[in-house]
Amino acid sequence: MKAFDYENFYERVGKTNGWDFSHLKSFSEGVRWDFYDEVVKRCEKTDILLDIGTGGGEKLLSIASSLFLLVGIDLSHSMINTALSHLKKLKVPNVKFFQMSSDELQFPMRFFDVVSSCHAPFSSLEVAKVLKSGGWFLTQQVSEADKWNIKEAFGRGQAYDKTDGSLKKRYIRELNEAGFSEIQSFEYDAIEYYERPEDLIFLLKHTPIIPYFGQDKMDFEILKDFIENNKSEKGIQTNSKRFLIIARR
DSSP states (O other), rough: OOOOOOOHHHHHHHHTTTTTOOOOOOEEEEEOOOHHHHHHHTOTTTTTEEEETTTHHHHHTTTTGGEEEEEEEEEEEEHHHHHHHHHHHOOOOTTTEEETTTTSOSSOOTEEEEEEEESSSOOOOHHHHHEEEEEEEEEEEEEEEHHHHHHHHOOOTTTTTTTTHHHHHHHHHHHHHHTEEEEEEEEEEEEEEEEEEEHHHHHHHSSSTTTTTTTTTTHHHHHHHHHHHHHEEEEEEEEEEEEEEEEOO
């Protein structure tokens, strides 16, 4: 099967729904932290924050009162347009959004007090370049074993052929090589429930968990069997596995 084009996928989904999953009926048991709460805990009112892979900007806008200046970047033009639309509507004066690659951060050296990246790729060297000495970097990422029963049912999926924990180890190694210290990592594997089949279908169509989901008519037969085998009184069960890395520059 041909390689999945994640960049174009994210751009297309951004144009379709702006990453708006607010109408999904789902809940989780066993989540150990809220990522942006962890970010705010390490911020002062006078700090400047860079958020890599900011998406539609909702999370960044929600913590704007905690910092002096917040800058969100995303590779997707459509995501930045969505973020700018939210910014215009809410009229938050201390937030800026830019379309930019995380592989080439176009900011002055040592400009930011805190850098965050939630479910988005980043370059440890680029983060080190723009983060002040003593500044914090926090990232939350999706583990390889996330939605594992779904991937097993389909026999394919995002990072399906990767050893669980590989990405976390790589990021920790790269942060060490970039000069970060006090590197800590945490993880959780929460139980996740989707109330209706249409919630699960929306998830699979608007995320790359199962690349090319729906292009083969058998996908819906597989999904039907998966739902029958994993439904309970709480909903259709899967898992949400995340890891968190916190490092000091």
